[in-house]
Amino acid sequence: MRVLSLLASAAALIAVPAAAMQHDGHAGHAAAKSGDAIAAAVAAPTRTPANVARDTYRHPAETLAFFGVKPGDTVVELWPGGGWYTEILAPLTKTGGGTLYAVAPWERGLNRIKEWQGAKPDVYGAVKLAEFPNAGANPKVPDGSADVVLTFRNVHNWRSGGAENTANAFRQIFAMLKPGGTLGVAEHRLNESDDSAKEEKSGYLKESTVIALAEAAGFKLAGRSEINANPKDTKDYPKGVWTLPPSLTEGETDRAKYVAIGESDRMTLKFVKPAS
Template sequence: MRLPLLATCLAVATLSGCAGVSINESAGIERVLANPARSAADRERDARDKPAEVLALAKFKRGDTVADLLAGGGYYSEILSGIVGPNGKVLLVNNTGYEAFGKKALAERLANDRLPNVVHVVGPSDALGMGENVLDGAVIVMSYHDLYWVDEKEGWPKIDAGQFLDQIVRALKPGGVLLVVDHSAKSGTGSNDAQTLHRIDEQFAIADFRKHGLQWEAAMPMLRNPADDHSKNVFDPAIRGKTDRFVHLYRKP
């Protein structure tokens, strides 16, 4: 097992507070990760993304309904499927751009109904069809910055970020949580570096989610990398897979 979370749950310097996470929660997710049905590629990604520690912050439990937003190939959807169990449900949610990006991985992940509690949802960015007051929680991992990225040639038109965030808030039940992981940009850059570097300023993120009705609750330092100076595109071989990433938890009042 990785280092105990209680020893590593440190407040982020520019933020205030760190949610309590029990070792038992992390251990429960570790059992999901140990499922021999998971692919070799997913197991390799575990070392980079540390999903046991990150997901423990959200405290998802058996029977929950959770959305994996802009899920791509569904790496987190499969882990969440194991966490919520057969009486829970995971919405694997993509817009058309992320659906195209994750097409091959999704075909393999969802083949032969191997994840029966996962519902595959695809729709336009401003109307993903998740419903209202139905989610106990949601995650958006390394995708939030794409709300502020535009590349028509790559099939990624401008998104109304406000509408996107509002539908997440509507879909969450009161008390529901949103877990956000993304590549950090230099402080004070707002959403500008999303276009050129695929990064976003975490203080901008906090203000953005608060503006749309979510309360910032906690942060964890598990994916921090002080050697990343935030100047390189996240796909640069020098930093790819090793970016400085923030992990935030928000809650709907």
Template structure:
């Protein structure tokens, strides 16, 4: 009897351990996201979709047809093209380039402007504005930024206080709107130490800063996490570039 009981306890313990370590459930991908990702107009982006987890990120961001999205510092326009297809003709994508960043990325700004003039992306508009004066023409449902939150406190951006940025994002959103941040992970406890050198930021300081602006933290997606990243090298290092450990946080502006 004792042997049977012991075996049962071991089995229960093992099962509990398996459950505790089970992987995060894959987010359900809405059909409109799948259709946007499959848009033939972005066929050149498709080779990067699996690595960049575009469908999962769109699902986590909860973007929907008809919504208004503010995409902050869109880089090559990889996310812009999908946001445009998701929100559709009744929605809009406001692409925002801070003046200070635009000076460092003229070719990407030119590409954003060209995209907005393409009839296929008629729901995209582009604005440049001072880094410390973020605004939108109307209240939006989602503010999204990938790999650029860490830039704001740096010298080339005018050392914008994250509290200023987060307050302006809060004001740009509708009640209940979302703020989604994707960025490169720095060493735990490093705060903003590595933003200008390694182009990384400690996720804990981001969560603290955004919550201080009045947002409610809703959770994290682990689709871009990479435990093999040592967190102490530049994100451009050839050993890790394109495969850095990245956090994806979602925050909500309270509805009332």
């Protein structure tokens, strides 16, 4: 049987055109190089130790690889907050000759990044800052300039601002991407069978909700991953997703229980802007 299997494998290789094999080889080599660069950025000594400790929940190397992020890309990080992913994306794009935009409400949403730029210009000095959603008066990401736009646990915040606010956010994301560009979304995930009313205040959203929002802006779903799934998350807490780490809004009440659950169950969705 082993001989037959080897013969079948050899026949399959012969049947593949040489040009296709060469293309696959180049693609595999490029993917491997990107993976190495992402791994190096995740291991960067400039990362905050407390942030590194959360890699076990956020799987940054696998997540960025799934989204197809390359070190030479123009990458937009939406609402970076405390800069958890910025600590990885800044060295990644710097060493790879890419460009990183950090974009958020102007200017309060960018204060942490601005502090870092002053304190560590060698790491964060090249990060470009822009307003998002953009109202017209402040810097913006130029239309059609981004290879990848990334948002981590932000869609529920936009949605809390209303339907039009959310639709506008997705329209602006669509505009800033190049044709064929990628939108990567990680978001707290509500079960599809749960009451949709839970989406209003819990911090969790259904995958179907996020997909519908993206598709309404013109995106096409390109893939889903369970990289950031957490089956221990019961999603039934009176204070919503913020009950779990890192917020732990219940304080010392049942703290050990929530720490044992870990961070939330998350969807990881990849969308593309159609090339034409």
